[in-house]
Amino acid sequence: MSTPSLLILPGDGIGPEVMAEVVKIIDWYGDKRGLKFDVSHDLVGGAAYDKHGTPLHDDTMARAQKADAVLLGAVGGPKYDVLDFSVKPERGLLRLRKEMDLYANLRPAQCFDALADFSSLKKDVVAGLDIMIVRELTSGIYFGEPRGIFKEGNERVGVNTQRYTESEIARVARSAFELARRRGNKVCSMEKANVMESGILWRDVVTEIHQAEYADVELSHMYADAGAMQLCRWPKQFDVIVTDNLFGDLLSDAAAMLTGSLGMLPSASLGAPMENGRPKALYEPVHGSAPDIAGQGKANPIACVLSFAMALRYSFDQGDEATRLENAIEKVLADGARTADLLGEDGVTPLSTSQMGDAIVAAL
């Protein structure tokens, strides 16, 4: 098999600095474990807009389609707030998700033991937490038509459309059930079937797929508002959560916070298998571009490094190597290494972004 290709899109804000640490890890795997990748870099988001006047150049899109996996840093920043909606940095990311058809966004919320004290939630509520949110990523209100701001009489009207087809729901439900089988064997599906017809269809299709193909997995349903509440109250009741694009956006951010810092959370966005059997895939930290701390060496690279671990697991069938990397991070944290976002009140001096990257390489 030829060397697998990795397309790196650092993006904006802290994206480049956290990605620089991932590159150190990739190099380590090439040198020490014989896992070589054919790495190339390109632009996305504001960085792409600055150079090309578009948040994602067609050439970059084409390279992403061909890559064995894409690693993305983050997009966006206040500098781009004035841009027209159609060329905002976020559109670059959304185009990647849509055109690569990355329908299953996996967002694990795991609490590292060493950080259990750091959450705003009580230690017993979050210690040992290990849940997986599967968010539908290519449809729903993010992409539905009609959309826009229209004039009606002398008023403006803002419109977006939530739209889900049966097959869109079915395929992401399957992803969730498959994952559950390899974990705690439980899926909780969240929607607002009590007020939205699209939620009724969601519930019906998830139930049908369950009955026909995954009756061995335990399935429950919850309204998304109750879900938000239960995530704050007793998150350990969940194993896999499956939900739509917009609910997934909010619920996964809330879940992320449970673990203490957004600087810790990776994600994988997976599509259908390519010819070589690998799924189309993009990996990115859940955190944003954090323009307020960009370029200062304060950012926590762990979310981005853990995203690469997900790439090892889901794109390259290297689950053991992924676990090795996760264990190295666990060890570094247990030894007390902290970036600025992870500091409590105990007066530890924080590591810089690059010191944290070096510590992880050393622990490997």
Added chain:
Amino acid sequence: MSTPSLLILPGDGIGPEVMAEVVKIIDWYGDKRGLKFDVSHDLVGGAAYDKHGTPLHDDTMARAQKADAVLLGAVGGPKYDVLDFSVKPERGLLRLRKEMDLYANLRPAQCFDALADFSSLKKDVVAGLDIMIVRELTSGIYFGEPRGIFKEGNERVGVNTQRYTESEIARVARSAFELARRRGNKVCSMEKANVMESGILWRDVVTEIHQAEYADVELSHMYADAGAMQLCRWPKQFDVIVTDNLFGDLLSDAAAMLTGSLGMLPSASLGAPMENGRPKALYEPVHGSAPDIAGQGKANPIACVLSFAMALRYSFDQGDEATRLENAIEKVLADGARTADLLGEDGVTPLSTSQMGDAIVAAL
């Protein structure tokens, strides 16, 4: 002025039992404080469906339109899951909100000192918390057309429409700014302007109203996903939050949980002033009908009693009497009275629903 009218709609599940405690409080105000109300009862939700085949009879709707204030318990239950969407219990509540045009839903999230230990969040994160979520309640994806489940080829498609007009946004923004002036003078507006055009219009209109009419109030904007996260991380950063119907549904449930129990949280849904100057108004606890504990005397009546306190404040201009009632509840809790939902691990025997009601009356 004639005796003000109160229409009581206990609804389903624990609705009737918590409402029975509110009636005790109403009677106390009549007897002891000379605040008389002309109280009548009617059906809503599953209870109305059982009797009339509709979750809200037209006569009830007409009475609600005329009432000086409506007090609602809760609607829904598994028994009604099989019903067609159009006659589900929730449709009764949604019809009340829509036809009374109750566009501003006020959901305070306050943490009582006596309960600060009870939250799943750390005590310092929630002690003294006092935020107000203003949720738009009559528009957005709850009511937008087209909606439904359609057949396309041989697939079903679920559709809902998010739709906001300028004036719908403007009026709820004004409600939020007005409230902020009487509180901490800060408003944070939440949407997803980075992915939804309706969010862009929301942000623009809130900003315009702010500049033109409320420049003295501090305004900030946050994406709703970041908002969900910040509510879990450091909720005290907020004073008033203003957001749309769907985001408000999720965010207010998450915020509710911060305070320790959903059994504590009231809400007011306000519309335009009637001829007598009072706003159209419906008051209801944030919690649902909790069918699993219904009829067992386990429910916490405080959310419903606090909803009546909001009625005293917002409909009847009796802010001092509202505070009296809130203080009585504070005292009862400080004295250690707890319903089953509020029990920690210290082996206190819980009060029944009606014992809690009696304790509040005694404290008054």
